[in-house]
Amino acid sequence: MNGCRVKIKDKSFGEMSVIHDLEFEILSDAFISLVGPSGAGKSTLLNILSGLDTEFDGSLEWVDGGPGCVSYVFQDPRLMPWLSVRENIELVMKDAHDDSSWVDHLLRRVELHERADAFPGQLSGGMQRRVALARAMAIKPDILLLDEPFSSLDAPTAASLRELVLDLWRDHSSAVILVTHNLNEAVELADQILFLSKGPASIIHQEALNPSRIDPEVVRDPDRMTRDLLNCQPEILSGIAVVDGRNYKSANER
Amino acid sequence: MLQGSNWGRWLFLSVFLCIWQIAAYLLESNQLPGPLAVMQSLWSHLTDGDLLVSVAVTLRRVVLAFTIAMLAGILVGFLMGRFPLIDTILDGVLIMGLNIPALVVIILCYVWFGLVEAAAVAAVAINKMPLVAVTVREGVRAIDHQLLQVGEVFRVPLLRRLVHIYLPQLYPYLMAAARSGLSLIWKIVLVVELLGRSDGVGFQLNTFFQFFDITSILAYTLAFVFVIYSIESLLMRPLENYLTRWRS
Known part of the structure; x- marks a missing residue:
C-alpha cells in the first residue's frame, strides 16, 4: 500500500x-x-x-x-468465546491451514503459544487483548x-x-x-x-x-x-x- | 451433590413402583395392571417383534418430520429475525400456524393429499415448524452485533461466518427448539398414526384401545419412554455438552 x-x-x-x-x-x-x-x-x-x-x-x-x-482492534477484544485462541486467529485468515506457521509465529509474538487451545474465557483481560492484536495482524493489514x-x-x-x-x-x-x-x-x-x-x-x-x-x-x-x-x-x-x-x-x- | 440427586431419583422411582403395585393389587382391575404385568407384556411384545417394528416405523416418521420442521423452521426463523420486511410479511402466517390445532392440520393433510406416508409426515412437520421458526427468530434477534462486525471488518467468508459466528450464538435456541420439537412431534406422530396409518405405535395403541388392553398400552408407553430417554441421554445431552464446552 x-x-x-x-x-x-x-x-x-x-x-x-x-x-x-x-x-x-x-x-x-x-x-x-x-x-x-x-x-x-x-x-x-x-x-x-x-x-x-x-x-x-x-x-x-x-x-x-x-x-x-484494513484490520481493527476494537475497544473490547470481541473474541468468539466458543473458539480457542488459535481458532479465533484462524477465523479471519484467508487460508489458515496453509499458513499455520504464520499463526504459530503470531502466537509466539504475543506470548500465547502455550495457551493456543484455551478459550477466551480462560484468559485474563490483557491476554484477550493480545489475542485480538494477533488476530488483527493475522491478515497482514495495510492499515491497523x-x-x-x-x-x-x-x-x-x-x-x-x-x-x-x-x-x-x-x-x-x-x-x-x-x-x-x-x-x-x-x-x-x-x-x-x-x-x-x-x-x-x-x-x-x-x-x-x-x-x-x-x-x-x-x-x-x-x-x-x-x-x-x-x-x-x-x-x-x-x-x-x-x-x-x-x-x-x-x-x-x- | 450429583450422587445425592441420583439417589433421590431412584428412591422416588422405587416408591412410585411400590405404590403402583399395591394399588393394582388392591383394585384387582384390568384397568390398572401392576408394573410386573406391564413388564411381562413388554417382554412378550418384544419377543413377538411387533413392538420393535412399530417403534422403528414411528421413529422413522419422527426423524423425518423433525428434520423437515427443523430445517424449514431454522430457515424461516433466520430470515424473519434478520430481515424486518420478511418478519412483517410472515408474522401473521406464523401466529396462525402456532395456533391452528394440530388435529385440523392432520385432517386437512389427509383430505388434501390422501392417507399416504407423505401426508402424515407433512402434517407433523407443519405442526412443529412455526414453533422452531419463532424460537430461532428470537435467537437471531439476540445475536451480538459486535461479533458480527468482526466478521464484516475481516471479510470472513459467508459460510465461515454462518458456522463460526452465527450458529454458536443460536445453539441455545436451536437446542431448545429441538427439545420442545421432539416432545411435540412424538405426540403428534401418534395422533397421525392413529387417524390414518396402518402401522406404527399410534396404530397399535388404537388396536389395544379397541380391546381395552390397558396392559399393552402401558407396555408400549414404557418402551416409548425408554426411547425418549435414550435419545436425550445418548444424543441431545452429549451434543449440548460438546457445543457448550467452552463455558466450563
Missing part, C-alpha cells in the same frame, strides 16, 4: 453531524494517533476507515487503487486500526501491550491509526498526532513528533514531550487531552 487519503465532508446520524470537513493522509508506515474528547466521533471515523460504515459524504482514496487491507486498546487495563499490562504494538508495527510495516483520549499514550507511540475537536469532529491541530522513536535504541520521554506539547499549544489543546490522570497543566493554567 502506498497510502490512503481520507476525505470526509460530512458524517451525520440523523440531524446530528458527527464528523465535518476532516481530511488527512495515511502513509504506508505511519503511526498516527487521533486524540480527542469523548464523543468527538473517533470511533465513527474508525468505522468508516474499516468499511463498517459506508454512509458518509466523502471518499477514501487509495493511492495504488485499493481498497487496502486501534480503538483505545489499552483502556481498562492496569498500568503494567497496558505498558507491555503498548510495547507489543510498537514491536509488531516495526516488524510488519503496516500503517497504524490509534484512537485514544490519552495524550501521553499518543505521544509515546505515534509519529503524528491529529487533535480532533469536540463533535462534529474536524482536525484542529496536527503535531508531527520526532521519528527517531522508530529506532528502539532511542528512548522517548513521553512525560516531557507531553508537557512541551501542552506548553506550546495551550489554547488549542486545553480541554482536549486527558493525560493519564497526572494532571498536566498548560502554561496558561500555571
Whole structure:
C-alpha cells in the first residue's frame, strides 16, 4: 500500500453531524494517533476507515487503487468465546491451514503459544487483548486500526501491550491509526498526532513528533514531550487531552 | 451433590413402583395392571417383534418430520429475525400456524393429499415448524452485533461466518427448539398414526384401545419412554455438552 487519503465532508446520524470537513493522509508506515474528547466521533471515523460504515459524504482514496487491507482492534477484544485462541486467529485468515506457521509465529509474538487451545474465557483481560492484536495482524493489514486498546487495563499490562504494538508495527510495516483520549499514550507511540475537536469532529491541530522513536535504541520521554506539547499549544489543546490522570497543566493554567 | 440427586431419583422411582403395585393389587382391575404385568407384556411384545417394528416405523416418521420442521423452521426463523420486511410479511402466517390445532392440520393433510406416508409426515412437520421458526427468530434477534462486525471488518467468508459466528450464538435456541420439537412431534406422530396409518405405535395403541388392553398400552408407553430417554441421554445431552464446552 502506498497510502490512503481520507476525505470526509460530512458524517451525520440523523440531524446530528458527527464528523465535518476532516481530511488527512495515511502513509504506508505511519503511526498516527487521533486524540480527542469523548464523543468527538473517533470511533465513527474508525468505522468508516474499516468499511463498517459506508454512509458518509466523502471518499477514501487509495493511492495504488485499493481498497487496502484494513484490520481493527476494537475497544473490547470481541473474541468468539466458543473458539480457542488459535481458532479465533484462524477465523479471519484467508487460508489458515496453509499458513499455520504464520499463526504459530503470531502466537509466539504475543506470548500465547502455550495457551493456543484455551478459550477466551480462560484468559485474563490483557491476554484477550493480545489475542485480538494477533488476530488483527493475522491478515497482514495495510492499515491497523486501534480503538483505545489499552483502556481498562492496569498500568503494567497496558505498558507491555503498548510495547507489543510498537514491536509488531516495526516488524510488519503496516500503517497504524490509534484512537485514544490519552495524550501521553499518543505521544509515546505515534509519529503524528491529529487533535480532533469536540463533535462534529474536524482536525484542529496536527503535531508531527520526532521519528527517531522508530529506532528502539532511542528512548522517548513521553512525560516531557507531553508537557512541551501542552506548553506550546495551550489554547488549542486545553480541554482536549486527558493525560493519564497526572494532571498536566498548560502554561496558561500555571 | 450429583450422587445425592441420583439417589433421590431412584428412591422416588422405587416408591412410585411400590405404590403402583399395591394399588393394582388392591383394585384387582384390568384397568390398572401392576408394573410386573406391564413388564411381562413388554417382554412378550418384544419377543413377538411387533413392538420393535412399530417403534422403528414411528421413529422413522419422527426423524423425518423433525428434520423437515427443523430445517424449514431454522430457515424461516433466520430470515424473519434478520430481515424486518420478511418478519412483517410472515408474522401473521406464523401466529396462525402456532395456533391452528394440530388435529385440523392432520385432517386437512389427509383430505388434501390422501392417507399416504407423505401426508402424515407433512402434517407433523407443519405442526412443529412455526414453533422452531419463532424460537430461532428470537435467537437471531439476540445475536451480538459486535461479533458480527468482526466478521464484516475481516471479510470472513459467508459460510465461515454462518458456522463460526452465527450458529454458536443460536445453539441455545436451536437446542431448545429441538427439545420442545421432539416432545411435540412424538405426540403428534401418534395422533397421525392413529387417524390414518396402518402401522406404527399410534396404530397399535388404537388396536389395544379397541380391546381395552390397558396392559399393552402401558407396555408400549414404557418402551416409548425408554426411547425418549435414550435419545436425550445418548444424543441431545452429549451434543449440548460438546457445543457448550467452552463455558466450563
